[in-house]
Amino acid sequence: MAGSVEANAVGAVDRAVCVEWLQRVGDNALILGHRVSEWCGHAPALEEDIALANQALDLIGQCQLWLGLAAEVEGKGRTADQIAYLRDAGAFRNLLLVERPNGDFGQTLIRQFLFDAFHIALLRALTESSDPRVAGIAAKAVKEVAYHLERSADLVVRLGDGTAESHDRMQKALDLLFPYTGEMFTDDATDRAMAEAGIAPLPSRLKPEWDRTVADVLEEATLTQPGQVWQHGVKGQGGKTGVHSEYLGFILAEMQFLQRAYPGATW
Amino acid sequence: MYAQLVKSEGSKSREEMTPEELSFQDRIDRGEKVEPKEWMPEGYRKTLIRQIGQHAHSEIVGQLPEGNWITRAPTLERKAILLAKVQDEAGHGLYLYSAAETLGVSRDELMEKLHSGNMKYSSIFNYPTLTWADMGAVGWLVDGAAIMNQVPLQRTSYGPYSRAMIRICKEESFHQRQGYDIMMKMCAGTPEQKAMAQDALNRFWYPALMMFGPSDKDSIHSAQSMAWKIKMNTNDELRQKFVDQTVPQAKYLGLTVPDENLVWNEEKGGHDFSEPDWSEFFAVIAGNGPCNAERLGARVKAWDDGAWFREGLMAHADKAAARRIAAE
Numbered sequence: 001m002a003g004s005v006e007a008n009a010v011g012a013v014d015r016a017v018c019v020e021w022l023q024r025v026g027d028n029a030l031i032l033g034h035r036v037s038e039w040c041g042h043a044p045a046l047e048e049d050i051a052l053a054n055q056a057l058d059l060i061g062q063c064q065l066w067l068g069l070a071a072e073v074e075g076k077g078r079t080a081d082q083i084a085y086l087r088d089a090g091a092f093r094n095l096l097l098v099e100r101p102n103g104d105f106g107q108t109l110i111r112q113f114l115f116d117a118f119h120i121a122l123l124r125a126l127t128e129s130s131d132p133r134v135a136g137i138a139a140k141a142v143k144e145v146a147y148h149l150e151r152s153a154d155l156v157v158r159l160g161d162g163t164a165e166s167h168d169r170m171q172k173a174l175d176l177l178f179p180y181t182g183e184m185f186t187d188d189a190t191d192r193a194m195a196e197a198g199i200a201p202l203p204s205r206l207k208p209e210w211d212r213t214v215a216d217v218l219e220e221a222t223l224t225q226p227g228q229v230w231q232h233g234v235k236g237q238g239g240k241t242g243v244h245s246e247y248l249g250f251i252l253a254e255m256q257f258l259q260r261a262y263p264g265a266t267w
Numbered sequence: 268m269y270a271q272l273v274k275s276e277g278s279k280s281r282e283e284m285t286p287e288e289l290s291f292q293d294r295i296d297r298g299e300k301v302e303p304k305e306w307m308p309e310g311y312r313k314t315l316i317r318q319i320g321q322h323a324h325s326e327i328v329g330q331l332p333e334g335n336w337i338t339r340a341p342t343l344e345r346k347a348i349l350l351a352k353v354q355d356e357a358g359h360g361l362y363l364y365s366a367a368e369t370l371g372v373s374r375d376e377l378m379e380k381l382h383s384g385n386m387k388y389s390s391i392f393n394y395p396t397l398t399w400a401d402m403g404a405v406g407w408l409v410d411g412a413a414i415m416n417q418v419p420l421q422r423t424s425y426g427p428y429s430r431a432m433i434r435i436c437k438e439e440s441f442h443q444r445q446g447y448d449i450m451m452k453m454c455a456g457t458p459e460q461k462a463m464a465q466d467a468l469n470r471f472w473y474p475a476l477m478m479f480g481p482s483d484k485d486s487i488h489s490a491q492s493m494a495w496k497i498k499m500n501t502n503d504e505l506r507q508k509f510v511d512q513t514v515p516q517a518k519y520l521g522l523t524v525p526d527e528n529l530v531w532n533e534e535k536g537g538h539d540f541s542e543p544d545w546s547e548f549f550a551v552i553a554g555n556g557p558c559n560a561e562r563l564g565a566r567v568k569a570w571d572d573g574a575w576f577r578e579g580l581m582a583h584a585d586k587a588a589a590r591r592i593a594a595e
Contacts, residue, residue, distance in 0.1 A: 030343075037337045037346075040353050041330035042565060044573020046361050046374075049330070053354035060347045067343075081342045105576050158583040159576065166579025251338075258341035258399055265457050267341035267399070267449075 012130075012197040019074045020093065021194045023083070024240055025122075026066030027094035030084055032115060033059030034251055035102055044105055051151060055112075058144040065137045085259040089248045096232055096239040097180035099247045106159065106169035110177050113152035117213040118184045119145050121206040130198035153217045160221025171223055182231030183238045184210070190240075269325035269389045269413055271480040272552065273318045273498075276310025278491040295496050300426040303369035311495050315425055316370050317386070318497060320377045323363035324388040328381075328562050330356045332396040333405060341399060348445055349402060355438045362434060366427040382567045390548060393556030394474050400453050400460070404467035406446015408475040408513065414439045415509045416479070419499035447516065454520045461521070468517065469525045473543040479506040481545055511537050 037056040043049035067080035097115055102108045123145055126138035159166040185207040187195075194200040218225050237243045258267070281289065288308055294301070301307055330353050337353065340346035364374040380386040391409050396402065417439060421432045453464040480502040483489060492498035510529075517524050528541045550556065 034338060037350055040337055040350065041327070041334040041357075042569045044569065044576040046327065046357055046364070048573075048576075049327075049357045050354055050361070053350055053357065057347055057350050057354070060343060060350065064343045064347075081344075084343055085341075105573065159579040161586065162579030162581075162583040163575070165575045166582070169575060254338050257339050262457065262459060265341075265460055267345055267452055267456075 013193050013199065015073055015075070017190050017193045018199070019070050020190050021200060022066050022070035022073065023091075024093040024190075026063050026070060026080075026083075027092050028098050028115075028119075029059040029063035029066060031092070031094040031248070031251060032098040032112075033057075033063060034255060035098065035100075036108070036112070038102055039108065048105075055148055055151075058141075058148070062137070062141045062144070065140070069133055069137065081259075085256045089244050089252055090242045092239070092244065092248060092252075093242060094239050094244075094248075095180070095183050096245055097177065097183070099239070099245055099251060100177060100180065101247060103173065103176075104169060106166070106173040107176065109152055109155050109159065110170065110173040112148065113156045113217065114177060114181050114214070116145060116149035116152050117210050117217075118181075118206065120149050121209040121213075122201070122203075125201035125206065129200060134199055149213075153213075156217055156223070157221045160218070160223040167222065170221065174218070174223055175226055178226040179229050179231050180233070183233035183240065186234050186236075186238075186240070188236060188240065269329075269416070269478075270318045270321045271387070271389060271478070273314065273321060273492065275314045275489075275491040275497075276308075278494065292494070295424045295494075298422075299424075300429060301424050302426045310491070311497070312370050314492060314495070315428065315497060316367055316372050316377075318492075319363055319367040319370070319428055320372070320380070320386055321388060323360050323367060323377065324381045324386060325392065326356045326360035326363060328388040328392045328566060329409075330360075331562055331565055332392055332394070332558075333402060335396050336399060336402050339399070340402075345402075345449075352406070352442050352445060355442065359431075359435045359438070362431040363428075366425075366431045369427045378570060382563070382570060384554070384563070387552060388562075389478060390551040390556065391474050391478050392562055393551050393559045394470070395558050397470070398463045398467060400450070400463035400467035401471070403446050403449030403453060403464065404471040406442050406444075407450055407516070408446075408468075408471050409478070410439050410442040410446060411513060412475050412478040412509050414443060415505045415512075416500075422496070422499060424496035450520055450522075454522065464520065465522050468522050472525050473547075476506055476509070476540075476543045477545075477548045477551075479503075479509070481548070482542070507537050510540050514538055 033056045036052050036059065039049070039052045040056070041049065043052055063084070064080050067083045071078045071080055071083055095115075097111060100107070100111055120142065123138045123142040127135055127142055129135040129138065156170065160170045161167070185203045187202050187204050191200070191203055195202040215225065233239055233243070239248075258265075279288065281292075284292065287306060291301075291306065291308060291311075301311075333349060333353050333356075337346060337349050340349050364377060367377060368374060377386065381388065391412075396405065414436065417432055417436050421429055421436060423429045423432065450464055450467075453460040483501040483503045489498060489501060493501075514524060514529065526541045528539060530539050531537075532539045551559070554560075
């Protein structure tokens, strides 16, 4: 497969940069998929249980594709599984938002909605990537994520404009998680290199679309956008550069347990 | 079997039956399906609600022992497969609650009975899943035992239940195959993996045999349920079939079934085997199994913690309806 790398746009940037960027996209899917899967069997209604499992499945599937491509571009013989299961926390590149604990169902939904609104904007742009493999994965994922967003936005509206208690819980969840959204739109050297090669959009360019989606949904949900608040991870020290919250270590301790306890075993 | 010890409403001889009951029994004997709006004896309806309800509860409680390993699945592919499988269980619960609703009981009523301990779920889900091999053993043995019972139930007399079973059986056979596939990988793996697989078989063998319920001679409710074709085979018939199917599969894996008395009986054309410890079974059913408190506790917590969510959705639906009316 290494030969095909040169035929793709990925050849236009440094491989390490490209692998770094692919891990950002793949790790977001992996870690959010992990969090969502924690609900399995514990959701507030059977329909939610089924929907959340679906969403987790979509995300794990996307992660397999992104990390699979990262492994291919890297060209060192690693697999998606090895990337997922054998890195320590500092090598993960997911946003801080997606490693936040599930909290109550309101927090899970707000986290999902804020991420979905970003994810859809990113994937739409990636369908036009100069790299056909990136565009191909995005074309598949964008359909799934369109549904994730439809679902999370719908539930945010219903619960925001539901009972006093549901409104209160959704507002609290929004206030808690909004400070983790700034990190989505920060541009760094990796992002700029990928944008210059036409492979990926600059994150900052996704913000207007995200702002519109979020503002529309929150208004209908009768929720108040926290506005200009302190943002985590925006000074180059966040999930994208491997500086995580305390939560990620525990996620990995759980996720990687078997691979670490029985090195080299086949499952 | 996902329904155990289902109490059946009293059995009547033909002489004791009313003309309506007689013609109902004749329809069943001819192999006709009973549909929701049709007349049925109250005992038939009540017994079916108990059985379908217990089956539905087993599906959703059954998500928990396997859900326990989703976040620890050893590869991305195994994680995706397990997620899909546990999601299927929730889907089975949904079909079955819907089938029960056609008999005039709501899902919320059934949930309430589960949470208050007035309805049971299969004893098997009160056993812990301690290693990854348990994901293999559960798929292979637990889903395998469930299929034994559910395949004949596709021909059960109640239409909605029968149709739910047809869909469920398709998915269950995939579940069993994925369980066996995990076992094959473990048995072909490192010595530690093989030991894990043997340990899983040791722990799940007798609980799997218990899934079929006590021996027919002790099963007081079987006769009426069989006459109504709510139950298609006796507990002992199904258990025998399960043992005969499973023993060669264990042999293929190179695993030992934990029963010193297990031997092929040429004369009966099946294996002789040891009965499970029925006192353990009754203790588990009574709430004293290793995980009863955790399993039921998890379901009650999910329901209680989700109350605000469900109420919020209802309130929004009411507001939206009021706004539509006001706009007209």
